[in-house]
Amino acid sequence: MESDWGSPRFVAEQFHRWYQSNARAIPAPTEIKQREFAFLQFGGKTMFRHIGFPDELTFQRYLKDNGPAHSYHSSSYYQRPEADMAGKGWVGADLVFDIDADHFDLPCQHEHDTWKCKNCDEEGTGKHPEICKCGKAAFEEETWLCERCLQAAKHETQKLLDMLIQDLGFSPAGDLVVNFSGNRGYHVHVRSPRARDLDQSGRREVVDYILGTGLKAEYLGFNLRAKGGRSTLADEGWRGRAGRALYDYIASTPPEEIKALKLGRKITNLIVNERDKALTILEESHPSILLKAVDLSDDEKLMSDLSKLMEIAVKSQAADIDTVVTTDIHRLIRLPNTLHGKTGWQVQTIELDGLPDYDPMTSAIAFRSGEAKVYVRHAPKVRIAGAEYGPYTQEAVTVPMAVALFLLCKKGARIEP
Amino acid sequence: MLEREAAKYPFLTEAAKLVDALNLQLDDLASPAYEKVLDRAAERVVQAIEDGAVDDALDDYMTELLSFPIAVMFVSAKGEPFLNRRYALAEAVRVYFLLQDEERDKLAQIARDDFGWALKDSGERYDGVLHDFRLHFHDYLRSSSSFHEDKWKLVNRIVKNGYVLLTQREVARLIQGEAEILIKDRLKPVKINLPEPIQRRLDRVSKVFEENRTRLGGEGLPSEVINEAFPPCIRFCMEGLLAGRRASHMERFALTSFLVTVGMPLDSLVDLYTSVSDFDPAMTKYQVEHIAGVKGNRTKYTPPLCDTLRTHGICRNKDDICERIKHPLSYYRIKARRLAYQKPPLPPQASNITQQSQ
Ligand code: SF4
Ligand SMILES: [Zn+2]
Ligand SMILES: [Zn+2]
Numbered sequence: 001m002e003s004d005w006g007s008p009r010f011v012a013e014q015f016h017r018w019y020q021s022n023a024r025a026i027p028a029p030t031e032i033k034q035r036e037f038a039f040l041q042f043g044g045k046t047m048f049r050h051i052g053f054p055d056e057l058t059f060q061r062y063l064k065d066n067g068p069a070h071s072y073h074s075s076s077y078y079q080r081p082e083a084d085m086a087g088k089g090w091v092g093a094d095l096v097f098d099i100d101a102d103h104f105d106l107p108c109q110h111e112h113d114t115w116k117c118k119n120c121d122e123e124g125t126g127k128h129p130e131i132c133k134c135g136k137a138a139f140e141e142e143t144w145l146c147e148r149c150l151q152a153a154k155h156e157t158q159k160l161l162d163m164l165i166q167d168l169g170f171s172p173a174g175d176l177v178v179n180f181s182g183n184r185g186y187h188v189h190v191r192s193p194r195a196r197d198l199d200q201s202g203r204r205e206v207v208d209y210i211l212g213t214g215l216k217a218e219y220l221g222f223n224l225r226a227k228g229g230r231s232t233l234a235d236e237g238w239r240g241r242a243g244r245a246l247y248d249y250i251a252s253t254p255p256e257e258i259k260a261l262k263l264g265r266k267i268t269n270l271i272v273n274e275r276d277k278a279l280t281i282l283e284e285s286h287p288s289i290l291l292k293a294v295d296l297s298d299d300e301k302l303m304s305d306l307s308k309l310m311e312i313a314v315k316s317q318a319a320d321i322d323t324v325v326t327t328d329i330h331r332l333i334r335l336p337n338t339l340h341g342k343t344g345w346q347v348q349t350i351e352l353d354g355l356p357d358y359d360p361m362t363s364a365i366a367f368r369s370g371e372a373k374v375y376v377r378h379a380p381k382v383r384i385a386g387a388e389y390g391p392y393t394q395e396a397v398t399v400p401m402a403v404a405l406f407l408l409c410k411k412g413a414r415i416e417p
Numbered sequence: 418m419l420e421r422e423a424a425k426y427p428f429l430t431e432a433a434k435l436v437d438a439l440n441l442q443l444d445d446l447a448s449p450a451y452e453k454v455l456d457r458a459a460e461r462v463v464q465a466i467e468d469g470a471v472d473d474a475l476d477d478y479m480t481e482l483l484s485f486p487i488a489v490m491f492v493s494a495k496g497e498p499f500l501n502r503r504y505a506l507a508e509a510v511r512v513y514f515l516l517q518d519e520e521r522d523k524l525a526q527i528a529r530d531d532f533g534w535a536l537k538d539s540g541e542r543y544d545g546v547l548h549d550f551r552l553h554f555h556d557y558l559r560s561s562s563s564f565h566e567d568k569w570k571l572v573n574r575i576v577k578n579g580y581v582l583l584t585q586r587e588v589a590r591l592i593q594g595e596a597e598i599l600i601k602d603r604l605k606p607v608k609i610n611l612p613e614p615i616q617r618r619l620d621r622v623s624k625v626f627e628e629n630r631t632r633l634g635g636e637g638l639p640s641e642v643i644n645e646a647f648p649p650c651i652r653f654c655m656e657g658l659l660a661g662r663r664a665s666h667m668e669r670f671a672l673t674s675f676l677v678t679v680g681m682p683l684d685s686l687v688d689l690y691t692s693v694s695d696f697d698p699a700m701t702k703y704q705v706e707h708i709a710g711v712k713g714n715r716t717k718y719t720p721p722l723c724d725t726l727r728t729h730g731i732c733r734n735k736d737d738i739c740e741r742i743k744h745p746l747s748y749y750r751i752k753a754r755r756l757a758y759q760k761p762p763l764p765p766q767a768s769n770i771t772q773q774s775q
Binding site: 166167168169170194195198199201202205206208209212213214215216219220221223226227228229235236237238239286288308 | 575
């Protein structure tokens with residue numbers, strides 16, 4: 001029976017038990033009285049929203065009593081969090097960032113993600129197409145994860161943190177909270193008076209900054225009229241980042257790829273055939289020298305070629321955040337340290353210093369004892385707490401509880417009675 | 418605060434206090450002693466409507482200072498969002514003129530003491546340009562929120578440790594931005610009965626506003642420009658502009674060169690730009706004329722090819738005509754011909770940009 005997959009009642013019971021013993025260790029978010037909370041139960045379709053808590057104890061009791069599948073709180077602060085949207089009285093909002101490997105294009109997705117058209121049975125790996133060959137756009141998806149997607153998400157998170165700290169000046173100790181999202185990514189919360197009252201257009205500017213959107217190299221040193229100066233590679237902010245991005249791009253891109261861009265003859269020649277010269281200029285001199293080394297006869301063509309190059313190059317330095325989450329000033333975001341109903345893992349707050357070595361597949365495991373027998377319809381190989389499991393296809397296995405819950409939450413298995 | 422300072426920057430809290438201290442009532446203002454004040458108040462609004470900038474006359478401090486709140490009252494009484502924007506901007510432009518002559522310390526004082534900005538001294542040189550100041554990005558984003566040029570985008574600034582590096586000129590421009598916000602905030606709709614001498618000035622303001630309304634709204638364009646025949650990319654640029662979206666250089670270039678080529682008069686174009694946002698009228702005029710080939714190297718620019726527009730993400734909502742052409746102007750020609758077959762020519766007022774975009 002289709003609906004059996006995932007054995008929601010079994011999982012709900014496990015979650016409930018976990019909350020019974022762990023709820024009191026879950027700290028309430030700061031300024032709890034001004035936050036809206038929202039929860040989803042297993043098997044439930046409606047979200048319980050507009051919930052407010054007067055204090056931490058009431059909040060923890062709610063978790064303990066209900067053992068929710070998914071728990072959220074508002075990034076915003078409200079005068080009346082329990083009122084409907086119009087009556088809430090927005091006071092401000094943390095600046096939040098969502099980095100989710102779901103949005104990346106990664107080779108490993110073809111190994112562990114599959115899709116199937118609900119209409120014509122067409123199927124494939126990786127991300128499903130926007131529209132199926134048959135013209136319909138309804139798909140069944142199976143998305144798993146592996147060390148590589150988690151690593152990619154962590155890498156983007158580190159770039160983001162670098163910009164938030166070095167460029168925007170937020171304090172790693174006081175302003176920033178980093179959470180493993182419980183699935184394929186990370187959330188960064190910025191709690192600072194200087195972030196709180198930013199309006200939507202201000203937040204959009206921050207998003208553009210993090211993504212390098214709208215970057216024009218001519219304002220970052222790549223300007224023919226600039227009166228000299230030093231190399232920008234070691235400079236702060238996007239000035240340095242843009243220079244380094246171009247440097248890396250020139251140093252590491254195969255000639256065919258550069259030629260395919262169909263840039264001007266002289267610029268192509270400089271960065272393909274005289275690559276070392278171009279790199280030396282960037283290392284030792286002001287970027288305007290590089291432009292002058294190309295050609296001075298057609299400024300406009302030169303600058304448009306440069307922006308073509310930059311647009312590609314900048315991606316390596318930008319951090320791949322979800323734009324909607326950050327610009328939405330009424331966003332609900334996962335409650336740190338609760339459980340994620342699609343993995344059975346814990347949404348975990350991570351010390352900034354600990355991030356480089358953080359491994360969610362070891363640390364975020366909530367269910368550390370017991371085992372269960374499950375029948376797996378399909379699961380790729382996963383590595384949990386240092387041991388490998390699977391791949392499984394239509395077989396019954398007895399595995400540690402954490403693994404069982406992961407397979408169940410992903411709907412790839414059901415409890416074998 | 419000195420009267421002279423208050424007259425220059427009447428929107429600051431300190432200046433408002435000075436006015437409050439006089440405890441003037443509406444009826445007092447109706448007395449002949451305040452004729453000059455009332456005239457100057459009306460003039461401020463009229464200049465805003467007609468020129469897009471209030472002049473920076475300073476020969477009579479009290480008149481300058483007192484005429485400001487009355488001008489604000491006039492604009493508020495009209496309750497026209499469009500006039501609000503235009504007036505706030507025109508006053509802000511006046512502030513910018515005045516700031517040009519101020520010492521660096523005076524700028525810093527307004528920014529820090531009156532606006533509460535986290536503005537610090539700097540002295541770093543980048544690309545040969547001295548950056549006198551650094552401003553916290555939080556204050557920067559707010560004060561620059563109505564600016565549309567690429568150079569104001571945060572990503573194109575030098576940002577370190579939370580601070581944006583700025584030249585003295587740029588700080589003056591940001592103060593202008595903040596002044597615009599502050600003035601706009603004061604323009605709240607009011608309903609009051611005004612004594613006759615004051616009402617008379619308001620009537621004059623209303624008359625000027627009505628006379629200019631069409632021109633400023635971008636209406637009344639010649640009927641030979643067929644807006645309905647604009648290709649989707651140009652509509653996209655136009656709608657973005659009217660909606661106040663930050664237009665990229667390419668968007669503006671595409672739009673301007675297209676409109677010039679299809680025969681929109683340069684003045685209407687300049688009005689169109691300056692009416693919808695913070696474009697500096699003089700600068701806009703220069704740019705428009707440059708693209709039209711009147712200024713600069715005298716090349717008349719034609720709009721870019723579809724290919725180029727596609728690269729810049731401006732080619733949007735393609736339709737069947739788009740499949741047959743390589744240039745937006747070809748689109749315009751084909752569509753115009755089609756429209757001519759389909760229906761009789763539209764009366765002039767039905768084919769204007771404002772309606773087109775709604
Ligand atoms: S194809 Fe050309 S005319 Fe059509 S929308 Fe794209 S750029 Fe505009
Ligand atoms: Zn199909
Ligand atoms: Zn993976």
